[in-house]
Amino acid sequence: DTEVTQTPKHLVMGMTNKKSLKCEQHMGHRAMYWYKQKAKKPPELMFVYSYEKLSINESVPSRFSPECPNSSLLNLHLHALQPEDSALYLCASSWSGGRNTDTQYFGPGTRLTVL
Amino acid sequence: GENVGLHLPTLSVQEGDNSIINCAYSNSASDYFIWYKQESGKGPQFIIDIRSNMDKRQGQRVTVLLNKTVKHLSLQIAATQPGDSAVYFCAENNAGNMLTFGGGTRLMVKP
Numbered sequence: 001d002t003e004v005t006q007t008p009k010h011l012v013m014g015m016t017n018k019k020s021l022k023c024e025q026h027m028g029h030r031a032m033y034w035y036k037q038k039a040k041k042p043p044e045l046m047f048v049y050s051y052e053k054l055s056i057n058e059s060v061p062s063r064f065s066p067e068c069p070n071s072s073l074l075n076l077h078l079h080a081l082q083p084e085d086s087a088l089y090l091c092a093s094s095w096s097g098g099r100n101t102d103t104q105y106f107g108p109g110t111r112l113t114v115l
Numbered sequence: 116g117e118n119v120g121l122h123l124p125t126l127s128v129q130e131g132d133n134s135i136i137n138c139a140y141s142n143s144a145s146d147y148f149i150w151y152k153q154e155s156g157k158g159p160q161f162i163i164d165i166r167s168n169m170d171k172r173q174g175q176r177v178t179v180l181l182n183k184t185v186k187h188l189s190l191q192i193a194a195t196q197p198g199d200s201a202v203y204f205c206a207e208n209n210a211g212n213m214l215t216f217g218g219g220t221r222l223m224v225k226p
Contacts, residue, residue: 004158031212042204042216043159056213090158094212101147101166102212106158 003027004107006091012113015081021110023074023091032074033104034066035090043090043106049074050096081114088112127223134192136220138205141186147208150179150190153219154201162190162203192222200224 004025013019023032031050035043048056049068063085065077074091088109094102128134140148146167151159165172165179165188172179178191188205205217 006158040219042219043214044216045213048213092158096212101208103149103161103164104212104214105161106151108156108158111156 004091004093004105006089006107006110008110009108010111010113012115013078013081014115015083017081018077018079020078021076021089021091021112023076023093023107024072025093025105025107026072027093027105028071028095029093029105030071030096031094031102032068033092033094034064034074034076035092035106037088037090037109039087047076078112081112083114086112086114124218125221125223127225128195129225130195130197132195134190134195134199134222136190136192136203136205136222138188138190138217139186140188140205140207140217142207142209142215143183143186145207145209148179148181148188149206149208149214150177150188151204151206151216152199152201153204159204195222195224197224197226 007022034046037043045058046060047066052068063080067075090109091107092104094104149164150162152162153159163174163177163179165181170181176193180189202219202221204219206214
């Protein structure tokens with residue numbers, strides 16, 4: 001089983017709203033990732049969690065706040081977003097975040113629209 | 116900075132023909148590469164990977180070739196089918212398991 005699940009599938013929110021994206025995997029992976037993908041562009045890394053600790057933050061604005069409650073779950077809390085934050089948000093997981101030979105498996109993404 | 120890029124943004128092939136998607140990378144220290152397929156409205160799906168100590172790896176209908184001398188990666192799809200229509204990304208796996216994606220190539224299969 002190489003499934004990563006994400007909820008919701010679609011999300012529309014206003015600039016003053018607070019919402020959360022959720023990601024779950026049951027493959028025993030210890031590294032989880034958030035990516036942002038704009039239309040017709042490749043995914044761009046936002047955050048990396050390794051063994052439930054934030055190991056990489058790619059200079060992401062503070063209106064995006066990641067959380068890793070346990071090794072199977074990854075959340076992305078959203079607050080005061082801008083319309084340009086509208087994108088497909090992808091979650092991925094891999095065995096660990098320390099080796100560069102671990103395959104990352106992606107979820108289906110959450111399509112976010114900020115009005 | 117160092118990056119991974121693609122030569123062709125769109126590739127159109129006839130059903131049944133072979134497809135070749137190319138990718139250039141610039142980080143000579145990279146030692147692991149992955150090809151992903153992304154269909155419309157879905158997340159990237161792992162297709163095949165290759166480590167730098169290999170120059171060829173085969174899967175089911177897919178082959179990845181790595182030429183470290185010219186820093187070039189290619190994905191070959193045999194007997195291309197309509198279900199192969201998607202955007203294909205090469206990715207370079209850097210230290211700390213950070214993926215750097217190429218720009219992507221859209222493969223269109225004509226029936």
